[in-house]
Amino acid sequence: MKIIVSSAALAAVLMLGAAGAGAAQDSSLTPNFGTATLRAGFQPDPHVVELRAGGDQDASRINGCAGMVSRAPDYRVNYTAGSGLALTFRVNSSTDTTLVINGPDGRWSCNDDTGGSLNPGIVYRSPASGQYDVWVGVFGSDTPTARLRITEME
Known part of the structure; x- marks a missing residue:
């Protein structure tokens, strides 16, 4: 039996396979709570953003990640490295939150x-110079307030 596959069907299958981990999170979307442009030695340090955590996307689609996040990033940082200091992202909330970041090199980093x-x-x-897309997740369907802190001082 001969199987004939149209080029459109083949392209669709290849696109699905290429999407892989992180396909639910879309860095091309406008961040929910804004964007910052930070250079090494930025002031004030820490840079603090108030946001709502959570969403309807399961972050476990990305290997090693957990929690429910939104499709669009919650926040975007365009960072210019140069100080030799570490770049730290922390979340404070009264609820158990998670953190998912897609760094400038396209690698995903996650923490619970x-x-x-x-x-x-x-x-x-x-830290490398470039775009850091940040998602703050939760376990369950709540969307609690959270504070994202970005610092070079820790």
């Missing part, structure tokens, strides 16, 4: 709990 608390944090020891 850090420092013995239910608040997540991710540290880039040698």
